[in-house]
Amino acid sequence: MIESLLVANRGEIARRIIRTARRLGVRAIAVHSEADADLPFVAEADEAVCVGPANPAQSYRNTEAILAAARSTGAQAIHPGYGFLSENADFARTVEASGLIWVGPGGDAISAMGDKINARNLMAAAGVPVAAGTTEPAADVAAAVAAAAEIGYPVMVKAAAGGGGMGMGVAVDEAALRTEYDKVRAFAERMFGDGSVLLERYFPRVRHVEVQILGLADGRVLALGERECSVQRRNQKLVEESPSPAVSPELRSRLLAAAVRAGAAVDYRNAGTVECLLDPTTGEFFFLEMNTRLQVEHPVTELVHGIDLVEEQLRVAAGLPPTFDPDALTVRGHAIELRVNAEDPKRFLPGPGTIKTWVEPTGEGVRVDSGYAEGNTVTPFYDSLMAKLIVHGQDRAEAIARARAAVAAFDLSGPKHNLPFFAELLENQEFLSGDYDTSIVSHLR
CATH class of the missing domain: 3.30.470.20 (ATP-grasp fold, B domain)
Structure with a gap:
């Protein structure tokens, strides 16, 4: 069994992982932002390291600070919980390249599933049912309109790199599609750094x-x-x-x-x-x-x-x-x-x-x-x-x-x-x- 585990997360999921680690006799290491210093997960860990200010980009998503904390505490493995860096394929690969154990799927699996269009295509090839939709990003509004005509309205407009229910909109006709396409694309570029958009059949009752x-x-x-x-x-x-x-x-x-x-x-x-x-x-x-x-x-x-x-x-x-x-x-x-x-x-x-x-x-x-x-x-x-x-x-x-x-x-x-x-x-x-x-x-x- 792993002997020491750094939990690269916060709040209830960090506390949850620490609870199991300690039950198993695994040394549990917490990382936390300045804003979270007084939360229970910090006190319940065997060791805790502050990795930055409240802004997640400077703390819980700060890969350099988290890896430095792992090195300084002698952590053997990193558990990312959910959110933050949990589905960051590059971080998973970096952790493993650093000689640490990544508690999660490999970087290739994360990458394959991180792009919704690629994931849809892979699943279809594996015989997993997928709804009617685009097999490549809709490059512009005209391409989206053409795809929707083939799929049939209503359609779901989604950020290909999105997740957690973010970056989605429903279009019941072409006018709505034009509005939703621009909205989702802008949101995706801002939130995920990738403005790729896919369209799927929308189910009114599901x-x-x-x-x-x-x-x-x-x-x-x-x-x-x-x-x-x-x-x-x-x-x-x-x-x-x-x-x-x-x-x-x-x-x-x-x-x-x-x-x-x-x-x-x-x-x-x-x-x-x-x-x-x-x-x-x-x-x-x-x-x-x-x-x-x-x-x-x-x-x-x-x-x-x-x-x-x-x-x-x-x-x-x-x-x-x-x-x-x-x-x-x-x-x-x-x-x-x-x-x-x-x-x-x-x-x-x-x-x-x-x-x-x-x-x-x-x-x-x-x-x-x-x-x-x-x-x-x-x-x-x-x-x-x-x-x-x-x-x-x-x-x-x-x-x-x-x-x-x-x-x-x-x-x-x-x-x-x-x-x-x-x-x-x-x-x-x-x-x-x-x-x-x-x-x-x-x-x-």
């Missing part, structure tokens, strides 16, 4: 379902079940559950097989996620993207399978076999994750501030992965995620009941927060029925 994969050290790719991620605002997830209430055993078999083909196509190692769009009317699903990292929502998979994905990541990176029998995976009950964000519960606008009260719920089947504690300040410099409230039950009904009780018991004041939204959602008949899609949040507004 569910977002993803499959957790794990590429083992021996070359096998496993599919660890699916997660339902359709409760979203601005194309970004708020709630995830596993198993998906929309997936039948037959559909699950097809989904998981496709995800394994996707991973095998890029010789995938370590943890990753194959995201798909599911047409609830026809049962068709289409490849959306592959996230070449650990996902925010990984805890629901952990709870239904009884495994620690961070531990499995470390074992793969160290060349060790998994802790479980790959041929005897079982699903136990149902899990739901609620992302507790520092944002108002109606418009979902950020609401940072100092935490005056923070009392986490407890009880059977309740888990909280948090990045903050009472007295900490949620700053505007980073993502608004404060904690993940995860519940597990024997079935979906019990998981929902436990989620209701946990939301009610979570005593949080100071920053704005979205717990009232979850209280409303967990009483909503559309959600309770399991027959919902990505438009459900708009129905609650």
Whole structure:
């Protein structure tokens, strides 16, 4: 097993990785910005290094500072968490070239999946279903208009280098396409340094379902079940559950097989996620993207399978076999994750501030992965995620009941927060029925 691990991230995911590292006897090293010096993950690490000011470009995305911290602390490996440098192929290669262990897929797999057009083409060649769309970037508005005429309106206009629900727009006709193309291209150039734009068929009613994969050290790719991620605002997830209430055993078999083909196509190692769009009317699903990292929502998979994905990541990176029998995976009950964000519960606008009260719920089947504690300040410099409230039950009904009780018991004041939204959602008949899609949040507004 790896002996010392530098966690190149912050907040709840850094704290989560450190927890597993320390359980395994692995020396955990945190890096942090000046703004995060007082957060729990810094105190809980065996060693901590400040890598720069609040601006992520000068701290959490500062590759030179992070590598210097690894050298000065004698770190053997680097875990990037999610966001920041986690899907930076050049950084992954640099880490390995420096003689360190990269806890994630290789740089080639990250590169292959980082460009959405290239990823679509690779998946189609591997026999993974893809929606109708462009096989090369739309060079200008005229090319986009021509492509849309072939695909058929409405179309989704997407940044080829984008991710996390950013850099996307829907066009219902040519006039809207011209506007969205310019908007997405400008956003992509500003945010990703790459203005390439692709077009895909847009599904007015669709569910977002993803499959957790794990590429083992021996070359096998496993599919660890699916997660339902359709409760979203601005194309970004708020709630995830596993198993998906929309997936039948037959559909699950097809989904998981496709995800394994996707991973095998890029010789995938370590943890990753194959995201798909599911047409609830026809049962068709289409490849959306592959996230070449650990996902925010990984805890629901952990709870239904009884495994620690961070531990499995470390074992793969160290060349060790998994802790479980790959041929005897079982699903136990149902899990739901609620992302507790520092944002108002109606418009979902950020609401940072100092935490005056923070009392986490407890009880059977309740888990909280948090990045903050009472007295900490949620700053505007980073993502608004404060904690993940995860519940597990024997079935979906019990998981929902436990989620209701946990939301009610979570005593949080100071920053704005979205717990009232979850209280409303967990009483909503559309959600309770399991027959919902990505438009459900708009129905609650």
